Amino acid sequence: MRQRHGFISDEQDLNDRFLEDRRSIHSLSFLWGVALLIYLLGIFGLIYTIDNALPTALTILDEERYPESFIAERAIRDLQFLTNLGPRVVGEYENEILTVDFLRREIDSIIHRKHINQKLEVDFQLVSGAYYVDILQVNQINAYSNVQNVIVKIHGSNNSTKSILVNSHFDSVPTSPGGSDDGINVAAMLEILRKLSVSPERPLHNIVFLFNGAEETPLQASHGFITQHAWANECKVVVNLEACGHGGKIILFQTGPENPWLLKYYGRVPHPYGQAAGEEIFQSGLIPSDTDFRIFRDFGGLVGLDMAFYKSGYRYHTKYDDFENIPPGSYQHVGDNILFLVKQLANAPELSEGTNVPGKMVYFDILGLFMVSYTTAIAIVVNSMVIILSLGAFIWCILDLKTGNLKSILSYIFLTLGGILGGWILSGVSLVSVAYLLDFLRPMSWFANPWLIVGLYVVPTIATSSCLLLRLNFENLDLNIRSQVQTHIGRLIWTCILLIGTIFHIRSMYAIMVPVLFNAMAFLVIYILGWQRTLRKWQIAYIISLVIPTALLMYQMLVTLSLFIPLTGRMGSDKHSELIVGSITVFFALLITSPYVTLITLLQKPKYFYGILAIVFSLCFIVVFTPMGFPYSGNSVSPAPQRQWITHTKRLVYDKNGTIERTESGLYFLNMDRNSPGILRDYVTDLDRARDLDEDCKNLIVCGLPISHARMIKIMNWKLISAVIKHYYSHFIEMMACMLRMKRKYSTWIPAPQPILSDPLEFIVNSKEIVNSTYIEYNITLKGPDRISIYIVPQTDMRIVDVILLNTTTSFSANHEDKELIFILFTSGKNPATMSFTFGVEVPEYHNDTTCKIAVAANYVHSKKNAKTPYFTKILGQLPEWADVVAYLGTYSLYNV
Incomplete structure (x- = not known):
């Protein structure tokens, strides 16, 4: 076939041209694809070693x-x-x-x-004191005595x-x-x-x-x-x-x-x-x-x-x-x-x-060797220069092809853009498909064995992001030139993302800026030296330019996943852990491997390369359903436990006359991860008679449970989650979050005999004073253990005006939309103390009926002085060795005042 300055004059059908490309002198043996995978694994192994290297301890x-x-x-x-x-x-x-x-x-x-x-x-x-904090749209007062x-x-x-x-x-x-x-x-x-x-x-x-x-x-x-x-x-x-x-x-x-x-x-x-x-x-x-x-x-x-x-x-x-x-x-x-x-x-x-x-500062370390830091103002300048540099390298590429038909070149550029974005869309489809399939069959299989993530999410990303470009052909450009154009287009996409991130002052854009910088500089050097028409020189220079950004991105990926993988064990059962970890992995995989896609398109017999990827994915998918894919481990050397938070709780509900209208006891399981509590059913047989708390969440404050932290309130109350999402993101994301929630239950309740409480909680209304026609003031005393939680919710058309506790006055504005709950957390330290507080309620004129509901809860966290019942002990004894258990006693009482 006759070639002229990088352009092909003969017309061939697509398959013939594809086969011709594979036999081109610019193509690479599929073994180079195997070498590429080994090369990437080698860099990751080096980064893993560096990240885990610690200084020598001095004696x-x-x-x-x-x-x-x-x-x-x-x-x-x-x-x-x-x-x-x-x-x-x-x-x-x-x-x-x-x-x-x-x-x-x-x-x-x-x-x-x-x-x-x-x-x-x-x-x-x-010291004793109190302070107000707004956590996740919850009005919280954190009070403490004698710490x-x-x-x-x-x-x-x-x-x-x-x-x-x-x-x-x-x-x-x-x-x-x-x-x-x-x-x-x-x-x-x-x-x-x-x-x-x-x-x-x-x-x-x-x-x-x-x-x-x-x-x-x-x-x-x-x-x-x-x-x-x-x-x-x-x-x-x-x-x-x-x-x-x-x-x-x-x-x-x-x-x-x-x-x-x-x-x-x-x-x-x-x-x-x-x-x-x-x-x-x-x-x-x-x-x-x-x-x-x-x-x-x-x-x-x-x-x-x-x-x-x-x-x-x-x-x-x-x-x-x-x-x-x-x-x-x-x-x-x-x-x-x-x-x-x-x-x-x-x-x-x-x-x-x-x-x-x-x-503010942009900062990041280079493999723990030294720190790079600069202000956000400098970051804008740096990012802008990199963007200009990237555009300059692309323009040089276009000018270098000036002897060709500009219309044809532009057509191929847009075709390549579609191929790359299409591949990314396929990667997203692959991510969602694998994530939902694994979530249905065995969630979090990678929790104890993070290496599975490579086969389950990285490998499909490499395959899907490159497959469309592999068949992308164009009659007027040879394989060598097409591969370079593909690299420029891939970099320009990341350049656009860098531009958007810079406009919105996202400091972590350095993760994108660095690979864009190295890629653009590499091509400028290639063009200056005239290597773009050579057989291998430009490929060697290009691969060398990728070593540093690849290492840095793998380093950041390792740090991020090292944080988030264990974190999925305590995010709550509503969080789609497969999507969270999969999304992080796919993002980094695209960022790391997209510069290498152009080398994949040069491979001869690419089916063997994709066959290797398919085998790796299949093996990892099979491993998911073997003992190696079990999410948890109780090994003390390398543990990966499932967290179990279980509270043996007594609940009392009083009517407005102070008469008990409901009493019950049970074991409350706070579902900490995606597998809770179903994975325990083979061990805890009483889970078969468990019920969820949906009705209680509708009728009782914080679902009638002894919640002791605003983040736990968030887990129990979807209304609060929706408020946060509305406030910070958008209605679209809220809709997507609801879709991903998939009806997972936040908590599980097993009816049980009453707990044995060493220090019963007492609730005393000392006074109810009508200060004026629209303001009523209450004084309350609580006696009991050293962990007490109070939740106050006013009746319709009323609001809490202020709370006075430990000489601290907290006033609340009239805007109580999505924040009607007042949460008071009280902790006593060295010397147990009685808790007293005053709060005022704004009411309609001359109102003298009940103004609010008050739920009072206590957590008995000291196991040495709070004995567990035989039933509770039996349930705890049934839990597997890979479960890490937090077992409390608790009470919950709901009053109308």
Whole structure:
């Protein structure tokens, strides 16, 4: 066949041209397709190794060589002591006495051994208070009594009035020893305090170490410090240390607000590790967690850095969050970073000059080696330049084909655009089909074995995104030129997405900017050197240009999936976990593999390449239905448990005359993931007589259950979810969310004998005062355990005006659409306290009947003093070893007042 400058003059039918293309000198053996898959797996293996690499933990013997370095061995010793105490629960002896005594001894020892130049001061705070927070369209008042803080202050030089605050919490959830959450950070802070105290040089500014004793309740002791402690007003910057996983590296996932200078100092730490994308995901509310950073920011006006361990999120808030399985390198990672960071911040001139500097930051680490950070203003410039560069490379491509028919070239460009977008649509169809099929047959098969995601979602994406381009032919362009045009069009699509993201100020657009940049630069180099007409030079240069962006994208994909896969185990049964994980995977798969599609279109005998993909998908799909595809594992070394939250609950409903009109008891299962509770039916036979709570959710406040957190209220109340979706997204997305909900039940109720309660809850209406013709004021007292929840809902045409609790007045505006529920959460710490509060109701004129319904619930979380009935014990004994169980007792009473 005669070829002229890249153009084909002969007319052939489609099949003949396709076969001719496969025999072209520009084509590649299908073995190159196999090599491509091996190459991609090799890069991922390298990235996985790098991401899991931890610094060498220093021992006490190393201290002579590294006198100023963090010594992991001492932190390991401290954490071992803490976890040996067992769960450190607010209100229990282990938390309020033993842990505080341990901290007191260690701090006394540090003060005793400090350098003569240093001035240290310690304080023990017992604090009570209350604050309002709007969480997920719920009016919540978080109240606490007698929670504890242990605070140490290293005084700066020249009597500085500015302080750096370093925070972690020593309490844990009732069923967990709290190894990573948050014991390792407490241990790290103690060692950092030791190292700073023996230094002969005092910092320029003060450093306040806050060991707070009530974070899990939630976020209460930090509020007590920042609003009531004498040292709080001098704190300007906070370094908050948290965990939503176990071990690994501690990641920076929130910074600011504003104040770009903070990243300047974090970027210098020994092991930088952080992503602005994580900040945007966290602040979107997709992750069902929060940290003390919110409290310091909202109530103290502090700026700072929020960091957390996130790997192995399966262990988070479970019995598996232990001491034994945290690698020593994790201590060194957090210790090296925070010790360096605190030193830098405590001597930062920005602290003296003021910290109210505007501007958000784009930041991301490069494989943990160094941090890239720049302001959003610079991001707009950078992204714009990359967009222009990408367009320039495309225009050069068009000009390079000027000897051809422009109309034909444009026709092929639009044909290619349709082929690429069509392939992406096929990838979406494949995603939805596989996700719904697996959701119907065996949801979350990848939960304990994430490698299955490669076969179930990545492989179909590679096949579907490239298959249309493979048969795409054009009579006037040879295979070599067509493959280059395809690459340009694919890059331009991502360029358009980059442009849209830049317009909407999405900081995580760097994930798209980097591959677009490398792709465009590669072709500019190819055109400058004149390699576009060569047989292999342009292909080699192109493949080399893909190595760095591929590695960085795989790195970001690994971080994202490492967070979200364990997270699906506690998102609730209404969340379509297959779609969530599948969508994340397909997005990254398209972004990573779309530049390689052009190489796939060059393959000879491509059917063998697609045959390999089909075999991999089929094998993984078969594995789903074998024991290897079972979602959960109780292996203590690599656990992937199913979370079970079960409350043995007594319910009472009173009429407006104070007479009991309904009483019952049962076991309430909060369905934590997509397999709940059906996967337990072979173990817990009484689930056959369980019922859902749909009717109760219509007639009773929060479904008649002892809910203790606004996020749990969200799970129980679809109306609140709809309100959030309406507010933040659109009616279209709300409709789609309803479709994806698929009638999954949030909770399950098994009728059961009454629980045994050691401290019955008492509800006392002290007074009901008609202040004026439209305002009635109530004073209520509650006596009972140390975890009490109150839910107040006014009658129609009435509204709650204010609540007075622990000397804090919370007033509510007249706009109560979608927010009529008032939720009060009360926790008592070291010394149990009686709860009293006052609230006012705005009513129609001269109204003297019932004005509102009040539900009062109590949670009995202390297993040592709250015995379980034989029936409850029997049910718990039937649960499989792969279930991690939170078993409480609870009461719920509904009153009309």
